[in-house]
Amino acid sequence: MKKAEDFSEWYNDIVEKANLTDKRYPVKGMNVWTPYGWKIMRAIDTNIREEFDATSHDEVCFPLLIPEDQFAKEKEHIKGFDTEVFWVTHAGLTPLDVRLLLRPTSETAMYPIFSLWVRSHADLPLKTYQIVNTFRYETKQTRAFIRVREIHFFESHTCHADFEDAERQVREDYEILERLAKRWCIPYKLLKRTDWDKFPGAAYTVGIDTVLPNGRTLQLGSIHQYMDNFSKPYEIKYEGEDGQHRYAHQTTFGMSERLVGAIVAIHGDDKGLVLPPEVATMQAVVIPVLAKGATEAVSQAARELAEEIRQAGIRTHLDERDLRPGAKYYDWELKGVPLRVELGIRDMEKGVVTLVRRDTGEKSLAHRKDAAGAVKDMLDKIAADLLTNAGSIMDASIVTVDSLDDLPDKFIRAGWCGTEECGHRIEDRTERNIIGTPVEGEGFKGMCVVCGKPTTTPVYIARAM
RNA sequence: GGGGUAGUGGUUUAGCUUGGCAUGAUACGUGCUUUGGGAGCAUGAGGCCGUCGGUUCAAAUCCGACCUACCCCA
Incomplete structure (x- = not known):
C-alpha cells in the first residue's frame, strides 16, 4: 500500500x-x-x-x-x-x-x-x-x-x-x-x-x-x-x-x-488508517505482552490498566486475543487506533507502561502510576500534530502562478478579474475547474491571468476528485 | 459521455488458448506448543466458477446480453 x-x-x-x-x-x-x-x-x-x-x-x-x-x-x-x-x-x-x-x-x-x-x-x-x-x-x-x-x-x-x-x-x-x-x-x-x-x-x-x-x-x-x-x-x-x-x-x-x-x-499512511482521537472508536488499545510463567500476572495487570484509562474518560480497548503481540500491532495500526499502550513483564518490573503513537510511530515510557494522565496528554498532542501537519501539507500544495502554462498537479492560485469570460477561458485553457474565490480576504495583489487587469481577487483552480 | 480490463470458497489465486473429477495460499474452526513487530505442527469445514440466455452428449472454459468493480480519456 x-x-x-x-x-x-x-x-x-x-x-x-x-x-x-x-x-x-x-x-x-x-x-x-x-x-x-x-x-x-x-x-x-x-x-x-x-x-x-x-x-x-x-x-x-x-x-x-x-x-x-x-x-x-x-x-x-x-x-x-x-x-x-x-x-x-x-x-x-x-x-x-x-x-x-x-x-x-x-x-x-x-x-x-x-x-x-x-x-x-x-x-x-x-x-x-x-x-x-x-x-x-x-x-x-x-x-x-x-x-x-x-x-x-x-x-x-x-x-x-x-x-x-x-x-x-x-x-x-x-x-x-x-x-x-x-x-x-x-x-x-x-x-x-x-x-x-x-x-x-x-x-x-x-x-x-x-x-x-x-x-x-x-x-x-x-x-x-x-x-x-x-x-x-x-x-x-x-x-x-x-x-x-x-x-x-x-x-x-x-x-x-x-x-x-x-x-x-x-x-492515512502506508500502514493503514490514522484516526483523529475525536472520531476514533478506540482511542487507546492496551496490549498485554505475555511471557511464560507470568501470563496471569500480566493479564491481570493489563486489565487493571485498561480499566484505569477507561475511567479517565478515554475510549479504551483491551486486546486479549490469543495472537502474537506483533500481529496485534499491525492490526491496530491498520485500524488507525491513535495510541497503543503496551504492558509486559519488563514494564511491570520498571513500574512503567510503553506508549506508541500511531501517527509518528514514536515510542515513549510513562510511569505506571500516571498512565491515564499520560495517555490523555498524548492523545491531545496527537490531535494537535495531526491538524498542524495536515494544514502544512495543504498549504504546501497551493501554488500561486502568474501564467497558466505548465501547471503542476497542485492547487493553483492565480489572479482573476472576476468576469465570466475570463473565468471560462481559465477553465478551458487549464482543463481544470475554478473551485472558487476565497471567502476570507488573502491580501492578494496581482493581475488577471487572462486579460491582465489588476485585481485583488485570487481564484483557486484544480481538478476535483 | 467515450474507450479498456476483470469477476472462480470470506480474501487471493491456478485452470480458460485446445470444453470432460475446480488448484494452491491466506483467513476461519478444533487441539497442543508459543507470545516485546505478522508463530509452528496436526486436523476440520467452506465453491453448483457474477447473473440470465445460447451452442454442445457435456460449459468455469465457446458465443450474446446484463450486473458489478477497477483503469484511461473528455
Whole structure:
C-alpha cells in the first residue's frame, strides 16, 4: 500500500482492509456500512449534533419521498437535479398519478412544510437540521465515501427575517465548521463558487474544500445563501411587527459521509488508517505482552490498566486475543487506533507502561502510576500534530502562478478579474475547474491571468476528485 | 459521455488458448506448543466458477446480453 505512488489504489485498498465499508453489495454506488466504519460515521454525526444543538438548531426528520410537482416548483433547482434523481413510478403494480422521487437533498421536501411553520416574525429564525440518506444517480465512477449514490448526509436548513440575518447565519456556520474541522483535524478552505457553478437555486454557494495527496480537491460540504429564491415559490412568508408580509431568507449547510473519506485520505499512511482521537472508536488499545510463567500476572495487570484509562474518560480497548503481540500491532495500526499502550513483564518490573503513537510511530515510557494522565496528554498532542501537519501539507500544495502554462498537479492560485469570460477561458485553457474565490480576504495583489487587469481577487483552480 | 480490463470458497489465486473429477495460499474452526513487530505442527469445514440466455452428449472454459468493480480519456 503506497499512498504516495498510487493514491487511488491505496485508498481503495485501505478502505477495504481496514474494514470501513463492504463494497460487495450488488447495486452500484451503494455500499454497506460495516460496524467499524459506521462507528466512525456515528462519531462524526455526534460531533455535528453537539455543535448544531449548541447553536439552537433543532433536529428534524423529513420523509424520503418527494412528489414530482413539489420538486418542480423552483426552476433552477429542478434543472440542476432532474438528471440525477431516482424515481418511484409504481405502487405495487399500479402506476402513480404523481411520480415520487428519492430526495437528492431536502429543500423541496421541507419548504412546503416550512411555509406552514413560519407564520410570524416570532417564528424566526427557524433553525433545523437532519441527518438522513439522500440519493443521487451518479454517472461517474463511484468510490467509497467519496462518490456514492446513496449518501449519508447532514443538512441544516434555516429561515430568517431578512438577508442580514441569513448572512449572520452563514457566519455562524463558518464558526461551527471551524470547530468541527478542528475536532476532525481536517484543514480546509472556504471558497465561493462561481455563478455558473453554484448550487441550483442558491444566491451564492460557499464550498468547503480540502486537498488530497494526488493534488485533486475534495469538496467536504457547502454553505448556501438562498435569499428568497426558494421562499417565493414555496411561499415561506411571515407577518412582520409592522403587519407587512415578507418572504423569509434562507440558508443551508450540508456535509456528507465524504468526511470519512477525507479523514482516511488525509491522515492515512502506508500502514493503514490514522484516526483523529475525536472520531476514533478506540482511542487507546492496551496490549498485554505475555511471557511464560507470568501470563496471569500480566493479564491481570493489563486489565487493571485498561480499566484505569477507561475511567479517565478515554475510549479504551483491551486486546486479549490469543495472537502474537506483533500481529496485534499491525492490526491496530491498520485500524488507525491513535495510541497503543503496551504492558509486559519488563514494564511491570520498571513500574512503567510503553506508549506508541500511531501517527509518528514514536515510542515513549510513562510511569505506571500516571498512565491515564499520560495517555490523555498524548492523545491531545496527537490531535494537535495531526491538524498542524495536515494544514502544512495543504498549504504546501497551493501554488500561486502568474501564467497558466505548465501547471503542476497542485492547487493553483492565480489572479482573476472576476468576469465570466475570463473565468471560462481559465477553465478551458487549464482543463481544470475554478473551485472558487476565497471567502476570507488573502491580501492578494496581482493581475488577471487572462486579460491582465489588476485585481485583488485570487481564484483557486484544480481538478476535483 | 467515450474507450479498456476483470469477476472462480470470506480474501487471493491456478485452470480458460485446445470444453470432460475446480488448484494452491491466506483467513476461519478444533487441539497442543508459543507470545516485546505478522508463530509452528496436526486436523476440520467452506465453491453448483457474477447473473440470465445460447451452442454442445457435456460449459468455469465457446458465443450474446446484463450486473458489478477497477483503469484511461473528455
